[in-house]
Amino acid sequence: xxxxxxxxxxxxxxxxxxxxxxxxxxxxxxxxxxxxxxxxxxxxxxxxxxxxxxxxxxxxxxxxxxxxxxxxxxxxxxxxxxxxxxxxxxxxxxxxxxxxxxxxxxxxxxxxxxxxxxxxxxxxxxxxxxxxxxxxxxxxxxxxxxxxxxxxxxxxxxxxxxxxxxxxxxxxxxxxxxxxxxxxxxxxxxxxxxxxxxxxxxxxxxxxxxxxxxxxxxxxxxxxxxxxxxxxxxxxxxxxxxxxxxxxxxxxxxxxxxxxxxxxxxxxxxxxxxxxxxxxxx
Amino acid sequence: xxxxxxxxxxxxxxxxxxxxxxxxxxxxxxxxxxxxxxxxxxxxxxxxxxxxxxxxxxxxxxxxxxxxxxxxxxxxxxxxxxxxxxxxxxxxxxxxxxxxxxxxxxxxxxxxxxxxxxxxxxxxxxxxxxxxxxxxxxxxxxxxxxxxxxxxxxxxxxxxxxxxxxxxxxxxxxxxxxxxxxxxxxxxxxxxxxxxxxxxxxxxxxxxxxxxxxxxxxxxxxxxxxxxxxxxxxxxxxxxxxxxxxxxxxxxxxxxxxxxxxxxxxxxxxxxxxxxxxxxxxxxxxx
Numbered sequence: 219x220x221x222x223x224x225x226x227x228x229x230x231x232x233x234x235x236x237x238x239x240x241x242x243x244x245x246x247x248x249x250x251x252x253x254x255x256x257x258x259x260x261x262x263x264x265x266x267x268x269x270x271x272x273x274x275x276x277x278x279x280x281x282x283x284x285x286x287x288x289x290x291x292x293x294x295x296x297x298x299x300x301x302x303x304x305x306x307x308x309x310x311x312x313x314x315x316x317x318x319x320x321x322x323x324x325x326x327x328x329x330x331x332x333x334x335x336x337x338x339x340x341x342x343x344x345x346x347x348x349x350x351x352x353x354x355x356x357x358x359x360x361x362x363x364x365x366x367x368x369x370x371x372x373x374x375x376x377x378x379x380x381x382x383x384x385x386x387x388x389x390x391x392x393x394x395x396x397x398x399x400x401x402x403x404x405x406x407x408x409x410x411x412x413x414x415x416x417x418x419x420x421x422x423x424x425x426x427x428x429x430x431x432x433x434x435x436x437x438x439x440x441x442x443x444x445x446x447x448x449x450x451x452x453x454x455x456x457x458x459x460x461x462x463x464x465x466x467x468x469x470x471x472x473x474x475x476x477x478x479x480x481x482x483x484x485x486x487x488x489x490x491x492x493x494x495x496x497x498x499x500x
Numbered sequence: 501x502x503x504x505x506x507x508x509x510x511x512x513x514x515x516x517x518x519x520x521x522x523x524x525x526x527x528x529x530x531x532x533x534x535x536x537x538x539x540x541x542x543x544x545x546x547x548x549x550x551x552x553x554x555x556x557x558x559x560x561x562x563x564x565x566x567x568x569x570x571x572x573x574x575x576x577x578x579x580x581x582x583x584x585x586x587x588x589x590x591x592x593x594x595x596x597x598x599x600x601x602x603x604x605x606x607x608x609x610x611x612x613x614x615x616x617x618x619x620x621x622x623x624x625x626x627x628x629x630x631x632x633x634x635x636x637x638x639x640x641x642x643x644x645x646x647x648x649x650x651x652x653x654x655x656x657x658x659x660x661x662x663x664x665x666x667x668x669x670x671x672x673x674x675x676x677x678x679x680x681x682x683x684x685x686x687x688x689x690x691x692x693x694x695x696x697x698x699x700x701x702x703x704x705x706x707x708x709x710x711x712x713x714x715x716x717x718x719x720x721x722x723x724x725x726x727x728x729x730x731x732x733x734x735x736x737x738x739x740x741x742x743x744x745x746x747x748x749x750x751x752x753x754x755x756x757x758x759x760x761x762x763x764x765x766x767x768x769x770x771x772x773x774x775x776x777x778x779x780x781x782x783x784x785x786x787x
Binding site for chain 1: 540580595638758
């Protein structure tokens with residue numbers, strides 16, 4: 219089973235939920251792995267003091283010119299939809315930053331003067347603590363295309379594990395790469411107009427992708443019904459509520475997972491997993 | 501004309517709350533929401549929308565079944581796995597056009613793709629430019645460019661000396677677009693392990709743009725030890741910490757009620773925000 223954790227908005231507590239869900243399973247001796255797909259700001263490793271056992275780079279092919287073959291016909295610059303190649307008088311200028319690695323230029327070059335060359339865009343590392351396998355992706359600084367790094371993290375997942383994916387914020391391409399083909403998506407939100415606005419966007423995205431979802435309300439306050447109303451209107455289950463408490467914020471600030479700060483949360487998260495597997499197997 | 505952009509690396513540190521307050525303190529700036537993926541500033545400033553413009557973020561391939569000979573060349577060459585059985589998945593297609601170029605029967609067309617909207621609005625504190633990226637759409641960097649371009653046009657037309665922009669979280673494509681050409685990046689961080697980690701990464705990204713960079717610690721009294729670690733880390737990277745805002749329920753009230761904190765009953769948090777704003781205007785030379 220693959221459960222993704224997303225939120226629309228950043229800072230709602232995705233990592234808090236993903237790490238605690240994974241640990242609650244690990245403490246019950248279930249084979250579980252956590253994939254940190256928030257590659258722009260990977261933070262799950264902060265909660266597990268483990269050194270990576272392996273690391274590999276993620277590369278994308280970008281064009282490289284062989285000037286002996288180049289006839290300066292300009293075909294490559296013409297077909298590039300991303301303006302990543304410009305033909306100056308007797309030189310080709312390539313902008314790897316805006317290249318989408320589609321391969322159009324090297325495929326269509328009439329003289330075979332362009333070849334793909336690897337460009338590093340990020341890394342994927344695997345670490346193992348006594349309880350948990352953690353796979354983290356990290357976008358290289360100054361690089362802007364994160365979906366390939368997200369995909370590389372997902373390809374590093376072991377089969378036969380319960381997989382929890384900590385996704386990026388938002389509802390655009392990196393999130394799509396993190397939640398596509400998962401069995402269930404857990405949406406973490408907070409009971410504010412900001413939270414509701416972004417939750418609604420995330421729900422729309424999941425409808426497009428046809429992924430079932432449920433909600434976790436973080437920083438919940440009694441009497442605040444803004445998320446409850448939305449979920450009732452849209453037929454979405456609220457699976458867990460985490461109260462607005464300064465102690466929880468303080469423990470999190472120190473890098474202590476919620477399930478370790480108070481044992482009551484172990485059962486709650488383990489129960490959360492059972493609710494999800496119940497919904498998925500229906 | 502000067503431009504200030506608020507970024508954070510991590511989401512949820514309080515960028516939008518702080519920028520909303522800045523808007524009220526400035527009273528004469530063009531306000532920009534560059535978090536096009538999850539725009540929230542409108543929930544605080546309640547802009548009155550005057551113009552809505554479609555945003556075409558690129559092209560998408562479409563295969564005409566009548567012309568397609570099912571040769572499979574496009575499917576084989578597409579590096580985004582966006583074509584299956586001669587049908588294009590518009591969410592996976594990046595619009596590179598390779599399929600269009602190689603199709604032997606001319607069955608592929610490239611069609612302009614509507615990926616969102618850009619809005620020009622008025623608020624009580626000045627004009628506002630914001631946008632909404634369509635669900636599951638890419639190309640947010642390009643939309644951020646469009647938003648900022650509009651903001652500059654308005655600032656020029658109306659002779660407004662400052663543009664203030666709420667940036668997206670992270671360090672990727674939309675953040676890079678938000679920083680290009682800005683005069684100052686204000687990094688809002690919080691004293692958590694994640695906050696420190698993400699601040700260090702985003703400082704390194706900002707340093708590539710040659711703009712003024714400063715740090716503001718939100719919820720600083722949540723963990724004083726982490727707060728010192730932030731100051732040390734910022735110091736090592738040569739970036740000044742120009743403000744500390746306390747963890748104050750008034751900030752939460754502001755978000756819940758959709759009102760900038762500066763308009764609520766004044767207290768410690770508002771005083772701190774005003775101090776940060778004063779520092780920013782001095783650094784930018786717009787006071």
